[in-house]
Amino acid sequence: MEDVARESGVSLVTVSRAINHPEQLAAATLAAVRSAIDRLGYVPNLTAGSLASSRTRIIAAVVPTIANSIFSDTIDGLSLALAQRGYQLLLGQTHYDAGQEARVIGAFLGRRVDGIVLVRGSTAADVQRTLRRARVPVVEAWELPERPVDMAVGFSNVAAGAAAGRYLVAQGYRQLAFIGSDEMRSGDRLAGLRAAAAEHGLPPVRVGSVPSTATMGEAARALAALRSDCPGLRAVFCANDMLAAGVLFECCRRGVAVPQRLAVMGFADLPIAAEITPALTTVRVPSRRIGQHAGEMLLERVAGSRRARRRLDVGFAVVARESA
Amino acid sequence: MEDVARESGVSLVTVSRAINHPEQLAAATLAAVRSAIDRLGYVPNLTAGSLASSRTRIIAAVVPTIANSIFSDTIDGLSLALAQRGYQLLLGQTHYDAGQEARVIGAFLGRRVDGIVLVRGSTAADVQRTLRRARVPVVEAWELPERPVDMAVGFSNVAAGAAAGRYLVAQGYRQLAFIGSDEMRSGDRLAGLRAAAAEHGLPPVRVGSVPSTATMGEAARALAALRSDCPGLRAVFCANDMLAAGVLFECCRRGVAVPQRLAVMGFADLPIAAEITPALTTVRVPSRRIGQHAGEMLLERVAGSRRARRRLDVGFAVVARESA
């Protein structure tokens, strides 16, 4: 930076301003500094800038796993919103492990990130306390806690599960089942499904429990177990479209007609839902928009707006296709 | 940090050492400092540390898009390798745009990341020059350029395409087609396929060109066009499994028997390949291992090893299933 200052005959601050507050400089000065920067190939050190300004221009995102396409659109939307404003994205995975989550968040706090997006985070009390004490802007995404750590953007997983349940009931199915993990938000969707079943006097919902990390293969096995356990099974709601696709593939292999013999419903409305045969009835969630909103809420807060919206409900919608 | 030093009756340096070089301290001193750290809830500022040590403990990854499951396992493997050694992952997307790629890389250099992973990066000359001048460790992943910027871990896309072609030829198909983008690595696979066709005196490979960002829907449309254009079409090789799945779904909708009427082959061996019906014949690529190796190579280099391996060929394998 000193080289640039010397080369363009100004002081250090002026170079700094040319980079961060160009509007404060006379046009001629700005041009001179910029040309010196180009000539010397100067690349400002953002680390030093961060230390001096105590703003890192980094937002961190914590996701269960990136290998799951469910969240990738959210990350994509977030990354887009950040890139537009010169922010960068630090990514951490928890692999659905609370200890790992705490460790990742600790590292992010040490890095003094300007904000954190928690996608489907745990509600571990100590993590919440850590975050509050750090006074770092946080948005919880893909859910809407009663009392968020800071901000939240998402939808009610219970309501989404209930909506799926009501749709299945309306189609005339009585013996319902659920395939998914029974913890966290997936568990909330199960709770909603159960509520809908109870509401209409249906028999108890059968549960094919799979790990949070489960993919198509596990779903197929869970379905097989469920069917031999409960021959009267008429409809199954899966915690996400990948599990549902696994179920559909299993039905195809076994010659089970969908939806005539068994109705299948998914969650998220991933691209595959519309393409698979039979096309998958599912619950659409604005995944990318969740990420964008999360980014914008965070940046607004960083910019100093105190009275930012704290809870944003982006809703969901049942998408009726062929499978149920 | 000063508070911790006072609280434990040592100097600043000693606190710093307790954090970064605990082995250099007497056990008693270390314990005292650690207990003070806990009591005060001290979180070291990594930004300041980075500035002082000129090591950020951040590795950056540049991917075309995270929304494509093809690369997510690589990111996952990379993130794992990094987390184990206390490194963090900064993620940038190019959306297959060279300007965006240059901008992202520029931002990473400004951040003084300790290393950069380029997943399927462009070979834009100016980007290469920028990276070389920055003297930052770089690994190009998912390909094996003749003359890498620095290091590379991947496989030969041309060879992989040729292997797919030879497999199809061996199954007796003569009129081959390709669905994918014709730029970058996908184009290399097409080149390999063409070479294999030429080798055996087959008619020219038909190409259903789709954008790099294409997904199942576009692949379905490309197939429809290809089939009406060339009724004798017997086999189609898709640049990735998602495109292949789109083709399979289209065949299912149109009642085209696979592989009897049309053989379909994919690339990557994503989870869906084994589950879909008919099971997808594809080319397996060790996606997660590519990420892990990339991380390890980078960290080794950061640790000072000069004579690190520069090119690592992880290979690929044709996986014969039902679709071809």
Place this chain on the structure above:
DNA sequence: CTGAAAGCGCTAACAT
């Protein structure tokens, strides 16, 4: 094994 001094490269107040 521990400490004192000297920055890392930049930005934020104040000046002018």
Place this chain on the structure above:
DNA sequence: ATGTTAGCGCTTTCAG
């Protein structure tokens, strides 16, 4: 519109 003066919070020599 530009410059001066102080740091930001840590790590790195170099001494003991």
